[in-house]
Amino acid sequence: SSGSALADPEQNDIQYLTPIQIGTPPQTLNVDVDSGSSDLWVFSSETPEDSVQGQALYDPSKSSTSEEVQGASWQISYGDQSSSGGVVYRDTVAVGNVSIKGQAVEVATTVSAQFTRDASNDGLLGLAFSSLNTVSPQQESTWFDNAAKVLDHPVWTADLKYHAAGTYDFGVIDKSKYAGKITYVNANSSDGFWMFDMSGYSVGNSTFKTAQFQGIADTGTTLALLPEQVVRDYYRSVRGAKLDYFQGGYVFPCGARPPNFVLGIGPTRLTIPGTYINYAPIDSFGRTCFGGIQSDDGIGFSIIGDVALKAAFVVFDATPDQPRLGWASK
Numbered sequence: 001s002s003g004s005a006l007a008d009p010e011q012n013d014i015q016y017l018t019p020i021q022i023g024t025p026p027q028t029l030n031v032d033v034d035s036g037s038s039d040l041w042v043f044s045s046e047t048p049e050d051s052v053q054g055q056a057l058y059d060p061s062k063s064s065t066s067e068e069v070q071g072a073s074w075q076i077s078y079g080d081q082s083s084s085g086g087v088v089y090r091d092t093v094a095v096g097n098v099s100i101k102g103q104a105v106e107v108a109t110t111v112s113a114q115f116t117r118d119a120s121n122d123g124l125l126g127l128a129f130s131s132l133n134t135v136s137p138q139q140e141s142t143w144f145d146n147a148a149k150v151l152d153h154p155v156w157t158a159d160l161k162y163h164a165a166g167t168y169d170f171g172v173i174d175k176s177k178y179a180g181k182i183t184y185v186n187a188n189s190s191d192g193f194w195m196f197d198m199s200g201y202s203v204g205n206s207t208f209k210t211a212q213f214q215g216i217a218d219t220g221t222t223l224a225l226l227p228e229q230v231v232r233d234y235y236r237s238v239r240g241a242k243l244d245y246f247q248g249g250y251v252f253p254c255g256a257r258p259p260n261f262v263l264g265i266g267p268t269r270l271t272i273p274g275t276y277i278n279y280a281p282i283d284s285f286g287r288t289c290f291g292g293i294q295s296d297d298g299i300g301f302s303i304i305g306d307v308a309l310k311a312a313f314v315v316f317d318a319t320p321d322q323p324r325l326g327w328a329s330k
Ligand SMILES: N[C@H]1[C@H](O)[C@@H](Sc2ccccc2)[C@@H]2OC[C@H]1O2
Pocket: 015, 032, 034, 035, 036, 037, 078, 079, 080, 082, 114, 115, 118, 121, 218, 219, 220, 221, 222
C-alpha cells in the first residue's frame, strides 16, 4: 500500500499540520508530523478542559475499535521545553489512507502551555525511530514502523513548501514531486534520530567551505539550527544583522535581503533561498525580522528543520540495517 497526506502550514510556516483519522467511525485530528520524536499523542476527552483551547479531541469511548493499554503511560519533553504526558490506547490510525490497526495512540492527560495555546495543533505524529518512544513499561512502535510492514517500500517522503501546502507520502517516491536525481546519504539512527553528516556550506555565491558536522532532519522544528561559527559567518553578509539576546537569536531589518545559504549534504548541495531565511517580523510594525538560520547552541548536532527541508524533496528511507536520507531539488 501507499498513500499521501496534506502538510498544511500555519502562519509563517511555524509548523505544518496533517489530518489523520483515528478510530471507528474515524475521528479526524490535525497533527504535527515530527521526524524528531517517536510518540503519536493527541488531545483527547481525557485532557483537562482548562488545557484545551480549540483543539479537536480524540474520544476513545466513541471508537468501537479502541482498547486501553492497561498500566501503560507516557511522558515527553521536547527541544523547545514543551511537554505532555498521559495514558495509552490502541486503535486504528489512518494517515494518507494507509490504515494501521492496533496503533498505540497516546492520549494526553497533561500538556504544557505551548500546546494549549496552539489551537490548530491536535497532537504529534512522531516519525523518528521507535527507540525514542516514551511509552512505559512497554515501549511502543511508531505508526511508520507499523506501516512499513504493509507499505510497498519502507519509505516516507516530505515535500514541504514555503507558505503553501505540501505533502507527506508513505510507501512511494512520487517522481512528479522532484527534479533531477535523488542523492542518498546514510542516516545514523543510533540516537533514534534521522541523523546525517553535513560536508560544508557557502553563503550567497561565495566559495564553498568544507566543514564536518552532523544534523538531524526534523520536520517538527521550524528553523534551521546550525553550528554557531557557521551562523556567525552567514550573518556577516546580512545588512544590519545582530545577535539579539532578548529575542534569542539573530535579527535584521525586514528590508534586508539575506543571501541564499548552501548546505553541503555529503556530495550534494541544498540551496536555501534567502527569502526563506527572512523568516518573520518580531514586531507588529514589521520593522525587525528574525532569521530562519539560528545557532544550534552547541547541543552537539544541528537541527535541519523546516526552513531547510522546504527547499528540498526529502526521502526518509528506513531500509532495514541501513537507513538513508534522500535529497532532491524540486
Ligand atoms: N521536534 C520538535 C518538536 O516537534 C516540537 S514539539 C512542539 C512544541 C510546541 C508546539 C508545537 C510542537 C518541539 O520543537 C522542536 C522539537 O521539539
